[in-house]
Amino acid sequence: MLGDANQYQRIFASKNARGARTAVIVMIFLALLVEELIIAEAWFAGSLTPDPENGRYILIYAARHFMPQALGIIFMITVVGIIISTADSFLLVPSTTFIKDIYLNHINPKASEKRIVFMSRLMVLTFGIIAWVVSRVFSESTTVFEKALYAFTVYGSTITPCLVAALLWKRATKAGAISSILAGTVTTLLWEEIIKIHLPQELAKLDAVLPAITLSVICLIVVSMCTKNKEQTAEG
Secondary structure (H helix, E strand, O other), X not given: OOOOHHHHHHHHOOOOHHHHHHHHHHHHHHHHHHHHHHHHHHHHHHHOOOOHHHHHHHHHHHHHHOOOHHHHHHHHHHHHHHHHHHHHHHHHHHHHHHHHHHHHHHHOOOXXXXXXXXXXXXXXXXXXXXXXXXXXXXXXXXXXXXXHHHHHHHHHHHHHHHHHHXXXXXXXXXXXXXXXXXXXXXXXXXXXXXXXXXXXXXXXXOOOHHHHHHHHHHHHHHHHHHHHHHHHHHHO
16 A cells, blocks of 8 residues: 555545545544455455366355345455556556646646646556557456456555655665665566566565565665765766
8 A cells, every 4th residue: 555656646635634634544443344344354265265277266256156136246346446447547547647747847838727637647548558559568368366466566666665665765876776676576577477487386476565565675774875975976
């Protein structure tokens, strides 16, 4: 959740700091409650599932095989709704960032409101096409649920370490953050598409997020320690 950029857009949309603080506190407690329920359901469903291959999709498997038909349909609709909502946010966040940080700052600072709206819609469409092409190239044989997990793995192993460091570690540097993001992204892509194929079966089952986030954190720490003095000198 820390690496989920749309969460911060919603927080900054609050009318004041008090509203944002209250919303975050409520969100944390509700998220903990929901997560506990999800873990409990996965735990019970896992004990009823003989095939370990269904472990990664245990809730989907449970909705299809263990729940009453009506409840299973509602559950599946909820899951698909969450995926669509997440995909929608993943399109809006980079589009908004591009318009605010690049288009308005460097391309057309005096753009009218109508022009900004048009460009925002165009960028949503553009990023949507790019995302579709990437999903076809890198995950051609996977299901929609695997694609969603793939996306969460990428930003979870790349953005989250940098964000935590920005909040809690003053010695983190820009170069360290960039290297961390690159390491996490490249490791995830290589692990899923190349490395996993050549590993022993037991290691191949290892989720990509584990090696990706490990290398991401290592690069963040090592590069930050090596570039700290240089960045301080440049700022001075």
